[in-house]
Amino acid sequence: MSMEIIRETAKISYVVGGDSIQTIVEHDIIVPDINPDVARVLLLDGEVLPGSSDVSKDRVNVDAAIRYKILYVSDEETQSVKSINTTGNFSFNTDIPGSGSGMRAKTRYEIEHMDYNILNGRKIGIKTILKASVQVLDQTEQDFIIDFRDEEGIQVLKDNMGIHCYLGEDKVHYTAEEELEIPAGKPSIKEILRTDVKIMGKDYRTDDNKIIAKGDINILTLYTGDNEEGSIQFMEHEIPFTQFIDLPGVGSRSECDVEYKIKDYSFNPQEDSDGELRLLRGEITVELDVWGTDRKDIEIITDAYALKSNIDYDRHLLKTDRVSGREHAQISLKEIVDLEGKNPAISEVFNVLYKPNLFEYTCRDGYIEIQGAVECNILYLANNSEQPVFSYGRELPFAQKIELEGITSDRKCEIDMEIEHSNYSMLSESEVEVRVIVAMHIKAIDQVNVSYIANVRKTPLEDEDMGKYPSITIYFTQPDDSLWNIAKKYRTTVEDLCNINELSPWDSISVGRQIIIPKKTG
Secondary structure (H helix, E strand, O other), X not given: OOOEEEEEEEEEEEEEEEEEEEEEEEEEEEXXXXXXXXXXXXXXXXXXXXXXXXXXXXXXXXXXXXXXXXXXXEOOOOOXXXXXXXXXXXXXXXXXXXXXXXXXXXXXXXXXXXXXXXXXXXXXXXXXXXXXXEEEEEEEEEEEEEEEEOOOOOEEEEEEEEEXXXXXXXXEEEEEEEEEEOOOOOOOEEEXXXXXXXXXXXXXXXXXXXXXXXXXXXXXXXXXXXXXXXXXEEEEEEEEEEEEXXXXXXXXXXXXXXXXXXXXXXXXXXXXXXXXXXXXXXXXXXXXXXXXXXXXXXXXXXXXXXXXXXXXXXXXXXXXXXXXXXXXXXXXEEEEEEOOOOOOXXXXXXEEEEEEEEEEEEEEOOEEEEXXXXXXXXXXXXXXXXXXXXXXXXXXXXXXXXXXXXXXXXXXXXXXXXXXXXXXXXXXXXXXEEEEEEEEEEEEEEEXXXXXXXXXXXXXXXXXXXXXXXXXXXXXXXXXXXXXXHHHHOOOOHHHHHHHHXXXXXXXXXXXXXEEEXXXXX
8 A cells, every 4th residue: 555645835935045134325405496505514313224135046135215314403694403304215235145036125224323514514424333133934834744644553743743834924004194283382493403203102913814903103393483583393193003014814813013114105285274383294104014923833744654654754954933922021211311521501501412323232041131222412591692403412321131031041032122202401501301201112023943743754664674683672772762762763653662661652761761662563
């Protein structure tokens, strides 16, 4: 009778490879025609806008852009504060062996450093040192052998494997269009200087064939007030949103990832019913990238042999990544920032901008050590007629140990940080107390290695092979022996070994133990 092989199929997503590179992006920023010349840069900041990726054989080409946010003091007699908000495209490529057409690339960016040079009053040269981590993923339909049907009694060793099956992925966009009111007591808008948009309160849940994602769009706006002083004002708004995402196969017990990104945004002042610019009309596009898996328990055959024939096979190793743990933590920082050097004294603080940076992390058994800093830029009015507006920067370093059950030193993590809350107090003309809470979202990644057999071949047993075993063999166990290995070596069954030697299939056997092995005749 020919051997029938029973298989079960699972769809698996796996990491083909990855690379982390550092690249330098340079742009010359032209001052818009309606803006006055640049005398002095107050603050330079930027954020990466992800673009498209093209995966080809052993190579990935990535396109993206940097949104530059520049606050500067003009060369006008009033030394008014102006802004430049513009984008500059860039691209890079990296070699990732094994990648190919049809695969998906995922890129994470980190701006490590930005520097500028005022080339002339109408042009600023900017150099950005950027770290990009590229990961290539693919999906495959993987067959696992789960049983044999054969009249000659093939012996099989099975292992119950929890396979995280790939359900699918989707990318959807949510667009919020809102008219936001200027808070009472603040002047109308003369000019918008800067807007910072981020997603806070991220949360999602899974239901039958769908994911419900929620969040709050947090908007920080710096603007010049339409009053006699032309004072610089700051205001904050939040827009809650909910988005339903269809993903067939997803259920309440599925493991999902939802990545929130601000894809694009624009803001313009609008008149209210009284004809005053007291409304801020915003259009924000949020990109939600979802990815789902479901655990499937499969009893796969990890070894096999036959009593009356030879069984040959190839052994393969499947490597997949799974999320083994998640943790959300907070770091509270408070520090008195003392102006140093020749910085002019403070008359009034009109805003403090914060940006968290991750330097490094180390996985330990049971916890993670994280080191980083929060960039803190204090924008203030100075007691100095020559330089009425000034900026002072300081880093607030931190080190934190965060417990994460089940994590070990060989794991990898993905760590996202965001400013959850911040405020400040001016203590004196040279001191500002800053207080900030950093939210950390930690995802532990575990590589799962699944060993399985494939390409099974059955050949007849030669006569000399059948007769080489004596009627009874006395065997003394060696290190790393198991009942399965002994039975396979002497072409008998674990059941017969247990019956003759009064053992249980689950017994561990000590080194040097005598095992009686009868020749299998039936």
